[in-house]
Amino acid sequence: MEKTSRRKERLDRGVKVRSDTVYAVSSWKEMLFLLAPRGILIIGLLCAPLLVPNLYWQRVICILGVYALLAIGFDFLANFVGLVSLGGALFIGVGGYISGALNHYFGLPPFLTIPIGSIGGAFICTLILLPTLPLRGVYFAIVSFTLPLVADRTICATNVLGGTDGIPGLSMLANTWVNQYSILGMVLLSLFGLRRIVNEDIGVVFRGVKDNDQAIRASGLSVIYYKAVAVFIAALMGCFGGAFLAHLYGWVGVSLLSMDFSVFPLVATVVGGPATLAGPLLGCIILVPISEMLRAFGELRIVIYSLILVFFVLFWSEGVLNWARRKYEQFEHWVEV
Amino acid sequence: MGEILLQVRNVSKSFGGVRAVNNVSFDLHRGEILGIIGPNGSGKTTLLNLITGFVSKDSGKVVFKDKDITRWPAHKIANAGLVRTFQLARPYATLPAFKNLIPPLFSPRSKRSAMGKLGDRDAVAIDLLEDVGFERDAHVPYKLAGSLPLGYLKRLEFARCLAMKPEVICCDEVFSGLSMAEIASMLPLIERLKSDNITLIMIEHRLRELFQVADRTLVMNFGEKIAEGDPREVIKDKNVRRAYLGGEVKL
Numbered sequence: 066m067e068k069t070s071r072r073k074e075r076l077d078r079g080v081k082v083r084s085d086t087v088y089a090v091s092s093w094k095e096m097l098f099l100l101a102p103r104g105i106l107i108i109g110l111l112c113a114p115l116l117v118p119n120l121y122w123q124r125v126i127c128i129l130g131v132y133a134l135l136a137i138g139f140d141f142l143a144n145f146v147g148l149v150s151l152g153g154a155l156f157i158g159v160g161g162y163i164s165g166a167l168n169h170y171f172g173l174p175p176f177l178t179i180p181i182g183s184i185g186g187a188f189i190c191t192l193i194l195l196p197t198l199p200l201r202g203v204y205f206a207i208v209s210f211t212l213p214l215v216a217d218r219t220i221c222a223t224n225v226l227g228g229t230d231g232i233p234g235l236s237m238l239a240n241t242w243v244n245q246y247s248i249l250g251m252v253l254l255s256l257f258g259l260r261r262i263v264n265e266d267i268g269v270v271f272r273g274v275k276d277n278d279q280a281i282r283a284s285g286l287s288v289i290y291y292k293a294v295a296v297f298i299a300a301l302m303g304c305f306g307g308a309f310l311a312h313l314y315g316w317v318g319v320s321l322l323s324m325d326f327s328v329f330p331l332v333a334t335v336v337g338g339p340a341t342l343a344g345p346l347l348g349c350i351i352l353v354p355i356s357e358m359l360r361a362f363g364e365l366r367i368v369i370y371s372l373i374l375v376f377f378v379l380f381w382s383e384g385v386l387n388w389a390r391r392k393y394e395q396f397e398h399w400v401e402v
Numbered sequence: 403m404g405e406i407l408l409q410v411r412n413v414s415k416s417f418g419g420v421r422a423v424n425n426v427s428f429d430l431h432r433g434e435i436l437g438i439i440g441p442n443g444s445g446k447t448t449l450l451n452l453i454t455g456f457v458s459k460d461s462g463k464v465v466f467k468d469k470d471i472t473r474w475p476a477h478k479i480a481n482a483g484l485v486r487t488f489q490l491a492r493p494y495a496t497l498p499a500f501k502n503l504i505p506p507l508f509s510p511r512s513k514r515s516a517m518g519k520l521g522d523r524d525a526v527a528i529d530l531l532e533d534v535g536f537e538r539d540a541h542v543p544y545k546l547a548g549s550l551p552l553g554y555l556k557r558l559e560f561a562r563c564l565a566m567k568p569e570v571i572c573c574d575e576v577f578s579g580l581s582m583a584e585i586a587s588m589l590p591l592i593e594r595l596k597s598d599n600i601t602l603i604m605i606e607h608r609l610r611e612l613f614q615v616a617d618r619t620l621v622m623n624f625g626e627k628i629a630e631g632d633p634r635e636v637i638k639d640k641n642v643r644r645a646y647l648g649g650e651v652k653l
Contacts, residue, residue, distance in 0.1 A: 266523055269497065269504040276494035282456065283488070285480035285509030285566060 069401050076396045102393065106343065107253060114245040123241050127313055129353040130248030131157070131306035132329055136337070136345030137255055138299035139330035144340035145263050146295040147275030152190065152209030153326035156303025157310065158216055160186040162226055164308035165317030169232045179308040186304030191297045198292045201278070213322040220319055231318025238312050248309055252346065255302050260342050262298075271295055328367075332374045338384025347386050404432030407601055408484070408570060413452050413462030422448040424625040425462075430570065435592070435602045437612045437633060440622035441646055446605045447489060449622070450572050453603075454486045455479040467569075481511040483569035487562075487576060489605075491555035495548030499536070502547050502558055503527035506565035515567055527565070534561045534591060553584045560591065571595065572603045577611055585611055609637070621646060 078098070113126055135153040142148040164182030167173045173181070193212065197205045221229050238244050262268050270291055273281050278288045311317045329352070330345065337348025352373070359366050377384065383391075408430035415423045423445040430436055438446050451457040453464055455476035463472050471479050480486075494502050506512060507523040532538045534557040542550070547558065556576055563571045576592075577585050585608065592615050595602060606612040612619075613633045621629040621636055623645035629636050636642055 266504050266508050269501050270508055272497060273494045273502075273505045276496055277492045279456070279488065280492040280494065280562065281505055282476040283454075283480055283486055283492075284506035284562060285477050285485075285511050286505055287475070287477045 071399045072402055073397055074400045075391075078394055078396065106346075110249050110253065111246075114242065114249070120241065123245055124313075125353060125357050126245050127248050127309075129349055130245075130252050131310055132326075132333065132353055133252045133346045133349040134248075134255060134302040134306045135326060136330035136333040136349050137252070137259060137342055138302045140334045140339060140342055140345045141259050141263070142295060142299045143334070145268065145275065146271045146292060147278075148292060148295065149203070149206040150209050150296075150299060151206050151327045151331070152194070152212070152300075153303060153328075153330050154213035154322045154324060155209055155216075155327075156186070156190055156300050157307035157326045158213050158322040159190050159300075160304025160307025161311040161317045161321040162307075163189075163304075165232050165235055165311040166226060168235045168312070175236050175238055175312045179305065179312065182308030182311070183301055183305040186307065187297050187300040190300035190304065191293055194296055195289075195293060198289045198296070210327055213324075213327070217319045217322040220322075227318065229319065231316055231320075233316045235311055235315045235317065237315045244309075244313055248306075251302075251305055251309075256342055256346060259298070263342070267291075267294075328370070332370050334384075335374055335377050335382075336384060338386030338388070338390075341384070341386045341390075344384050344386035348384070351385070404434070406430070407432045407467060408453070409463075409465040410449075410453060411463040411465070413449070413464065414460045415448055415452055415457060416460055421625050423452060426622070426625075426627045427462075428620055428627065428630060430601060430603065432569075432601055433596070433599050434617040435596055435604060435615050437616035437619040438603060438605045438622065439607070439609065439612070439619060439646065444622040444645075445625040446622055447574055448625075450486060450574055450603070450605060454484060454572055456486075477509075480566060481509060483511070483566070484572070485563045485566050485568040485570070486572040487556075487559035487574055489574040489578065491552065491559050493547035493550070493555055493558055495546065497547055498544050499547050499550060499554070499558060500524060500527040500531055500543040503530055503561055503565045506562050509566060511566055530561045530565055531558075533564065534558075535587065536561075552579050553581075553587075556580065556588070557591075560595075564595075568600060570601045570603065572605075574605050575607065576604070577606060577608045589614060613637075 114123055117123055117126065135156065138156075139150055139153065142150045160182045163186050164175070164178035167178040167181060168175065194205065194209060197208045220226055226232060238247070263271065270281065270286060273284075274288055274291050281288050281291070307321060310321065333348030333352055334345040335348070336351060337346065338344030352370075356366060356370075359369055362369065381388070406429050410429075411427050412425050413423060413427070414421070414425055426449055428436075438449065440446050448457065452459050455471070455474055455478070459472060463470065465471065466479070466482060466484055469482065471482065471484070474482075493499075504523050504527060507526055528538070528543055531543045536543050536554065536557065542554065547555070550558070559576070560571075576588065580588065589611065592602065596615070604612060604616065616633050618631065619633040619636045620627060621639075621642045628645060629639045629642050
């Protein structure tokens with residue numbers, strides 16, 4: 066008896082989005098095909114605050130936004146610039162402490178401290194990470210991971226900036242709606258802004274830095290400068306998250322420097338789908354609620370994150386979004402061979 | 403011979419105890435092709451790295467167009483118009499071939515020239531690729547650079563240099579790894595660069611092909627310059643024969 070085997074054949078859907086520089090979308094159906102995933106994401110995010118049952122879950126949405134900013138920044142640095150950043154805690158801490166201190170010691174209102182904390186914090190983070198930028202390899206990851214631990218110990222030991230107690234009694238944002246929509250707006254702005262940037266010419270330079278930094282130097286471009294610009298962009302998003310958290314809690318303390326902020330973005334990126342920018346956001350949408358439901362387990366949550374990470378790395382390394390995209394954009398059928 | 407474009411004076415570099423380049427000096431004239439030959443490990447590539455700023459010099463001086471570029475970083479030297487190719491082609495493997503030319507077209511030097519002002523760098527990149535021998539209508543320019551065969555990668559290296567509108571191109575073994583047919587198709591490109599008044603430094607092991615195009619040759623051995631002059635004369639030099647060809651050889 067003859068044995069037949071089958072294999073899966075994949076065909077791209079014939080939607081031509083762009084030819085040269087002209088957008089060439091031919092029908093409503095095709096436009097809908099392209100708009101649907103983006104539309105669902107945007108509308109879904111904007112409706113989320115209205116749909117969740119209570120104040121507690123509205124608070125979770127805010128935290129989710131902060132993690133999403135960090136995760137999108139992580140994905141950008143790691144997969145488009147080639148810098149593995151474990152500096153989430155650094156960005157959150159610097160942004161949070163700057164805006165908290167400005168608010169507490171100088172009495173500036175949040176609508177001033179948050180922008181100053183974001184931009185000033187991003188400058189400071191870029192400056193202190195600058196010495197690692199000429200180096201290739203793991204040094205950037207190590208230094209960005211270590212600095213918040215150093216800051217944590219220093220603050221506790223010297224009692225500056227409130228020491229172990231932190232700085233309480235900061236101004237809060239107007240209400241929970243302002244909270245949620247300001248962070249969700251920032252997430253969407255960052256996501257679509259970065260997607261634009263990586264496809265522009267400067268994004269090609271960033272990806273060049275990742276692929277081959279020597280060729281970038283030979284092309285008359287300073288590798289350090291472009292790495293610094295990329296770090297600044299990611300730090301800007303992270304520091305905004307930190308400044309936002311300060312005024313969300315009305316308090317800043319050493320918990321802003323906790324390792325969760327460094328590790329969670331990595332897990333979210335691996336789960337959601339690396340090198341997609343939207344993937345890390347999806348990863349956060351999946352993981353943050355799970356994490357909240359696991360709150361009862363306390364510190365054991367880290368173990369569960371780790372197991373999820375190991376599962377995805379070993380068995381599903383393309384991540385959820387890359388998988389979903391393949392399913393969405395290609396026809397699959399079995400053919401006899 | 404044209405004006406002196408590049409002066410290299412007493413350049414040295416040691417890696418640990420190894421003196422990779424020892425006190426090398428030479429001049430480069432506008433419009434010429436200078437070949438650099440020598441046995442493996444004689445310091446040819448290191449010399450090129452020193453000139454283009456990819457490796458810092460221990461001592462010595464490099465003057466390009468009356469500017470002392472000795473301590474300049476590599477990207478600044480490239481922006482001055484002194485560019486290089488790499489021995490092992492260095493494409494951006496995950497980008498399409500034509501996107502590989504975006505970084506040089508994005509450089510300050512290109513922005514200063516008319517090319518940058520045109521705005522659409524993609525179109526300029528496609529033209530440049532055609533210039534160095536990519537077929538325009540084929541899919542080759544749109545393929546990922548990582549999937550291109552070596553012949554195209556070598557051409558891509560040239561295209562990256564040309565995108566900078568260079569005055570000097572330092573070529574590090576452009577013929578290595580290519581078949582005879584591919585080399586034969588590269589030679590006209592080099593002739594054309596010369597007729598475009600681009601000055602070339604060519605490190606090469608393929609002497610027969612090099613001597614077809616080179617105006618002058620510099621021979622290195624153990625980091626030192628042992629001879630310089632007309633290619634046909636240089637190769638007759640006794641020291642050169644001993645160092646490079648391992649004794650008396652009939653050509």
